[in-house]
Amino acid sequence: xxxxxxxxxxxxxxxxxxxxxxxxxxxxxxxxxxxxxxxxxxxxxxxxxxxxxxxxxxxxxxxxxxxxxxxxxxxxxxxxxxxxxxxxxxxxxxxxxxxxxxxxxxxxxxxxxxxxxxxxxxxxxxxxxxxxxxxxxxxxxxxxxxxxxxxxxxxxxxxxxxxxxxxxxxxxxxxxxxxxxxxxxxxxxxxxxxxxxxxxxxxxxxxxxxxxxxxxxxxxxxxxxxxxxxxxxxxxxxxxxxxxxxxxxxxxxxxxxxxxxxxxxxxxxxxxxxxxxxxx
Amino acid sequence: xxxxxxxxxxxxxxxxxxxxxxxxxxxxxxxxxxxxxxxxxxxxxxxxxxxxxxxxxxxxxxxxxxxxxxxxxxxxxxxxxxxxxxxxxxxxxxxxxxxxxxxxxxxxxxxxxxxxxxxxxxxxxxxxxxxxxxxxxxxxxxxxxxxxxxxxxxxxxxxxxxxxxxxxxxxxxxxxxxxxxxxxxxxxxxxxxxxxxxxxxxxxxxxxxxxxxxxxxxxxxxxxxx
Numbered sequence: 001x002x003x004x005x006x007x008x009x010x011x012x013x014x015x016x017x018x019x020x021x022x023x024x025x026x027x028x029x030x031x032x033x034x035x036x037x038x039x040x041x042x043x044x045x046x047x048x049x050x051x052x053x054x055x056x057x058x059x060x061x062x063x064x065x066x067x068x069x070x071x072x073x074x075x076x077x078x079x080x081x082x083x084x085x086x087x088x089x090x091x092x093x094x095x096x097x098x099x100x101x102x103x104x105x106x107x108x109x110x111x112x113x114x115x116x117x118x119x120x121x122x123x124x125x126x127x128x129x130x131x132x133x134x135x136x137x138x139x140x141x142x143x144x145x146x147x148x149x150x151x152x153x154x155x156x157x158x159x160x161x162x163x164x165x166x167x168x169x170x171x172x173x174x175x176x177x178x179x180x181x182x183x184x185x186x187x188x189x190x191x192x193x194x195x196x197x198x199x200x201x202x203x204x205x206x207x208x209x210x211x212x213x214x215x216x217x218x219x220x221x222x223x224x225x226x227x228x229x230x231x232x233x234x235x236x237x238x239x240x241x242x243x244x245x246x247x248x249x250x251x252x253x254x255x256x257x258x259x260x261x262x263x264x265x266x267x268x269x270x271x272x273x274x275x276x277x278x279x280x
Numbered sequence: 281x282x283x284x285x286x287x288x289x290x291x292x293x294x295x296x297x298x299x300x301x302x303x304x305x306x307x308x309x310x311x312x313x314x315x316x317x318x319x320x321x322x323x324x325x326x327x328x329x330x331x332x333x334x335x336x337x338x339x340x341x342x343x344x345x346x347x348x349x350x351x352x353x354x355x356x357x358x359x360x361x362x363x364x365x366x367x368x369x370x371x372x373x374x375x376x377x378x379x380x381x382x383x384x385x386x387x388x389x390x391x392x393x394x395x396x397x398x399x400x401x402x403x404x405x406x407x408x409x410x411x412x413x414x415x416x417x418x419x420x421x422x423x424x425x426x427x428x429x430x431x432x433x434x435x436x437x438x439x440x441x442x443x444x445x446x447x448x449x450x451x452x453x454x455x456x457x458x459x460x461x462x463x464x465x466x467x468x469x470x471x472x473x474x475x476x477x478x479x480x481x482x483x484x485x486x487x488x489x490x491x492x493x494x495x496x497x498x499x500x501x502x503x504x505x506x
Binding site for chain 1: 331333354355357359361368371372373374377378380381382384385387389390392393415417433
């Protein structure tokens with residue numbers, strides 16, 4: 001296939017699929033902890049790190065990682081102070097991140113470099129960034145498998161998990177770290193403005209078909225990989241921006257699932273009505 | 281009879297608002313106790329104190345002979361929390377997956393459940409007559425069925441004491457009856473039960489005694505007097 005003749009596209013597919021595996025793993029927990037917007041807050045804060053990196057002449061992805069980690073722990077700390085309004089912690093950190101990114105962006109020498117982080121540039125991944133994505137993916141996937149039941153229990157009910165002996169604080173700490181690292185790496189590829197959709201949309205899709213927690217995780221990954229693959233193909237052959245195409249593919253997939261589910265429901269209702277009429 | 285839980289001179293306050301003032305009570309092995317009281321009298325606060333989630337201002341709570349702060353055998357205490365809202369019920373797991381999670385202390389940290397853990401979870405679900413629903417998602421269960429899954433989750437570790445915080449809130453009269461009968465059966469099998477409830481009339485025929493929280497203190501009320 002012509003698309004795979006180019007090294008940059010092969011790299012894009014590798015990075016895209018790796019991220020499509022790990023982002024929904026984080027997304028599943030984030031969604032069920034009722035913190036869906038955390039991806040948005042972290043990715044926006046990552047822009048402050050990107051700007052700081054560009055100003056200080058260090059790799060912007062590393063800058064984004066540092067900013068994201070700080071923001072993630074900031075959110076956790078604020079969440080503990082006001083547990084009843086957990087989502088407020090996200091809004092506070094997002095405002096702070098955007099504010100800081102806004103100020104710092106004024107000092108960035110190369111505005112084009114900064115803008116590439118807004119909408120991502122998966123086809124312009126450097127070798128260093130590729131290695132970073134591979135390393136982060138192995139760590140995140142490994143930790144997700146190791147803490148699979150602990151994360152599930154905490155997402156279901158943190159108090160009960162604590163009572164059963166789950167080291168909730170330790171697991172939350174590790175998960176926060178993984179979220180921050182994943183978001184900052186993903187911001188480079190799909191763009192800071194779209195990371196959260198890649199975190200939430202596949203989970204929303206999986207909820208339309210999954211019948212258990214395990215299936216929810218598996219379907220989320222499947223839908224993310226599918227929308228990334230299709231998105232990259234469409235972007236290449238239609239000359240579109242890959243980040244936006246991947247996200248829109250995911251959203252279209254979700255609408256398609258809504259439609260199919262509605263049709264199936266209607267068909268089943270009609271079928272049961274017919275059975276009822278025949279019985280009488 | 282062996283003492284399972286004891287509360288001595290317990291005082292608790294939120295800031296300056298006194299909730300519990302020199303409360304004393306004890307729960308014996310095999311008891312089935314209903315904790316009653318109007319809204320805001322501190323029933324759920326008392327449960328959180330018993331579970332070590334809140335620290336008393338003064339006084340002492342001992343569970344199975346150990347002060348609650350040093351108590352580490354929490355799997356021996358089955359806890360069914362009050363279900364406020366649909367957050368738990370919308371979680372995409374099946375009944376079996378949720379009950380298995382409760383076996384954490386046996387499965388251990390960073391390990392996956394084995395066949396015997398899953399079999400035990402199925403047994404617990406069968407004990408609450410939910411065996412046929414083991415692979416059903418929580419969101420597809422009725423309020424009463426969901427509460428029975430939560431009881432199975434508390435029972436899977438074979439607890440000595442079962443603490444329930446308003447287990448019948450938001451469920452219909454028929455499901456309540458099934459739930460209370462189930463709890464009575466469990467009590468007759470030797471499980472001690474402490475249950476916060478508003479359903480005084482319905483629970484009267486199942487519990488052994490009531491403890492009423494009133495005016496920041498607790499007193500025993502004979503069945504039929506409340």
